[in-house]
Amino acid sequence: xxxxxxxxxxxxxxxxxxxxxxxxxxxxxxxxxxxxxxxxxxxxxxxxxxxxxxxxxxxxxxxxxxxxxxxxxxxxxxxxxxxxxxxxxxxxxxxxxxxxxxxxxxxxxxxxxxxxxxxxxxxxxxxxxxxxxxxxxxxxxxxxxxxxxxxxxxxx
Amino acid sequence: xxxxxxxxxxxxxxxxxxxxxxxxxxxxxxxxxxxxxxxxxxxxxxxxxxxxxxxxxxxxxxxxxxxxx
Numbered sequence: 001x002x003x004x005x006x007x008x009x010x011x012x013x014x015x016x017x018x019x020x021x022x023x024x025x026x027x028x029x030x031x032x033x034x035x036x037x038x039x040x041x042x043x044x045x046x047x048x049x050x051x052x053x054x055x056x057x058x059x060x061x062x063x064x065x066x067x068x069x070x071x072x073x074x075x076x077x078x079x080x081x082x083x084x085x086x087x088x089x090x091x092x093x094x095x096x097x098x099x100x101x102x103x104x105x106x107x108x109x110x111x112x113x114x115x116x117x118x119x120x121x122x123x124x125x126x127x128x129x130x131x132x133x134x135x136x137x138x139x140x141x142x143x144x145x146x147x148x149x150x151x152x153x154x155x156x
Numbered sequence: 157x158x159x160x161x162x163x164x165x166x167x168x169x170x171x172x173x174x175x176x177x178x179x180x181x182x183x184x185x186x187x188x189x190x191x192x193x194x195x196x197x198x199x200x201x202x203x204x205x206x207x208x209x210x211x212x213x214x215x216x217x218x219x220x221x222x223x224x225x
Contacts, residue, residue: 027182092181093197094188155188 027092034087041083045076098151105147110140159216162190164208179203 055061055069088099117136120126165175172186179186179200188194196204196216205212 027176027180031182092185093200094185094194095182097194155184155193 027090030090031087034083034090037083038080038087041076041080045073045080048076049073094155098148098155101151101154102144102147105150106140106143109147110143113139113143157195157216157218158192159189161186161204161215164210164215165190175207178207 052069052072056066061069088096091099114136117126117131121131161175165172170178172190173183176183176186180203181200185194185196189196201212201216205215208215
């Protein structure tokens with residue numbers, strides 16, 4: 001069922017992109033459309049995530065409810081990532097290359113970061129209040145944005 | 157890779173945006189090609205060649221390759 005929904009959504013997105021192009025739209029217009037979608041869906045995911053974080057701070061909830069709340073932002077984030085991937089698919093070749101280089105930088109840099117954190121944790125026992133999984137994942141986009149900045153600078 | 161894109165574009169009095177719209181890429185891509193920071197893919201090079209009604213080799217050249225052959 002989920003596949004069918006994604007398939008329908010994909011077809012709708014393709015039709016929208018085609019309509020923009022047929023209407024004489026430029027790649028800039030396509031970028032604006034996907035930029036707005038990313039913003040809206042990112043805001044939706046961010047809101048759900050913050051809500052989940054807030055609710056999980058309450059100790060009165062049953063474990064099963066806590067698991068449901070913890071899983072609640074996942075589909076919204078998948079939807080956000082899917083939108084981003086669709087947006088990348090609509091980019092032109094240089095922009096796709098920039099995205100690829102950004103990820104090509106972020107992935108190995110994050111591995112180095114994680115390895116260093118792991119060793120530091122062994123050496124001095126890092127505080128879980130600062131370096132737990134829920135903190136570390138949020139650092140990954142920083143590596144992506146650093147990679148994006150580096151790649152954009154290269155081609156400007 | 158060297159190219160004559162800027163000259164060809166200037167001859168037709170087109171802006172980078174005009175050319176970008178004609179070949180379906182962003183203005184930044186045209187700018188990166190003109191400043192030789194980015195080499196276009198073969199389909200894009202062929203599109204540009206067709207647009208200017210010239211062979212790809214007359215628009216894009218590799219200096220080293222030419223001097224060695």
